[in-house]
Amino acid sequence: MNTLTFAIAALIVDLAVGDPRWLPHPVIGFGKAIAWFERRFRVSGMSPAQERGLGIALVFFLLAVTLIVSFVLLKAAAMLHPIVHVLLSIWLISTTIAVKGLKEAAMQVYDALAAGDLKEARIRVGYIVGRDTDTLPEGEVSRAAVETVAENIVDAFVSPLFYALLAGPYGALLYRATNTLDSMVGYKNDKYRYFGWASARLDDVLNYVPARITGCLLWFVALLSRKLNARESMQAMLRDAAKHPSPNSGIPESAVAGALGIQLGGENRYGGVVSVRARMGEAHRNIVSGDIPLTVGMMYKTAVLIMLLLLILAGWLWWRP
Template sequence: MWIYSWQEIVSMTAAAIVLDWLIGDPRWPTHPVILIGRWIRWMEGLLRSKNDSPSNEKFKGVLLTTTTLIISTGSVVVLVLAARSVHEWLGYAVCTWLISTTIAIKGLKDAAYLVYNPLRKGELADARKYTGYIVGRDTEALDEEELTRAVVETVAENIVDAVISPLFYALIGGAPLAMLYRASNTLDSMVGYRNDRYRHFGWASARWDDAMNWIPARLTGILLILVALLQPGLSAKRAAAAIRRFAHLHPSPNSGIPESAVAGALGIELGGLNIYGGVASERARLGWPLRPRTQQDIVYAVRMLYGVSFVVMGGLLCILLVLF
């Protein structure tokens, strides 16, 4: 398993979760995800031209995806090997830090509470502004129910993207594979859109991200059912039923699983009408509207996010007890 044993990788992954719980994801200029994003923007400007045919755009999109993944992963390999050559414990520290930069438990919670706190005070203008930071839809006219829906959907979806997927790949291949995933997800978030600008150029990035999230998304569904079973007031039975009934209706092959699970567990409906740049888009409705959505659902969604991370940490600690 690369240069580290599985015991070492499990230990570093567990330490990375703790690091993210405590410190989160500070946006330093040298943060790996920021550097990956700058590379993607630079490559897009270099590769794209106005008169490209769809096939040329797809080819250039494949080139963007491939070079980004190779450079992101290769850079981490070089960095970890260099740190390890100085001292074994420096190698551990660098690898742990790099894994922690690929997950965003605290960052996701902070983003959700940036909306929840103004909502709690009745400050809709601020809540709309901060919601606009985390979703692509128009937020200027959203009421409390719709703002809540946007945040809950974001938290639910990102339990896969920001927690389980990077941890899954970290456990398979340490920091290099975790960064490979983060580069994949960054590509998807920047160019993987089905609009006129990126339909062809972002095709490879979107499909690759779907493939990498396929197994983690289904593991996330299981973990969310377990969390719903353990947390009072949530329904594990409804979470499981919602996944079976609604997940396949989502346009993404993966995002429908966590969103359906959270909707079912809370007894609310997610999905519905979104406005993007003034254009209406009807998304599949997930879950059963057993009650109106309220701002407190943001708190419940964050608790489910942390519940999943606690369950994963508990599993890692059990593995370490067995291995050592």
């Protein structure tokens, strides 16, 4: 019941205030720890086996540090007062959720496109995607924003809440540490192919169940909306999700693509190198800037749906004999 209460309160906090910049954020600490470890222990000339072994050590290092620091903080908070412990638990979980932040970042791209400032839109979408954005046309800028919102519905709140329900702030923080590892070193390029292998695989494992829960929630959101196509959403997931190189990202992307009647995926450039991603959904129409707020709306409705389900569960636990 405590972890359920903490998860509900943390989601409310994120939806209301997001991540104020004046407060310290665990993800910044994760990033600094990962960078320090890589600078300190990774040297040139290592064999693939050594790189992979060091990458595994990095995972254990960061998760151990996360667990120890969070335990000390929560123990100290409990010694001060039970209310302090509760408030800190809620805040720590809320830092692993990013619904409001993802919405604001995506809507900044939309606002620039709506104002006719394609150059600014390219800059803003470059903050939230890894692909080259300097020469993207308007439709491709919109596609990039839609794809990152759709994909990150899992990372931004479904997975953190899932692990918060299982293990409170410890579960949420350990998940976010793993997700930060994947975002920093979990690439299949020459630099991180072996060093980031463990980080990428662990992130895939942790997101496996939440990604499939997300697909079901997105389909239900589409079912409740007149503007969205639930049948196409389900068909796209069943037909296209497995084509994605990630075992998880294809599920929310294909669900959103089908619901909107657009096609995601295609050709992207990373550092000037062309990468062709599998196509999700059928192109009943071209992607437009208006698809960005529609996708953000699907994300928020998914968050509200989760909130309602958690409140129903809390009520049942409270009133059961």
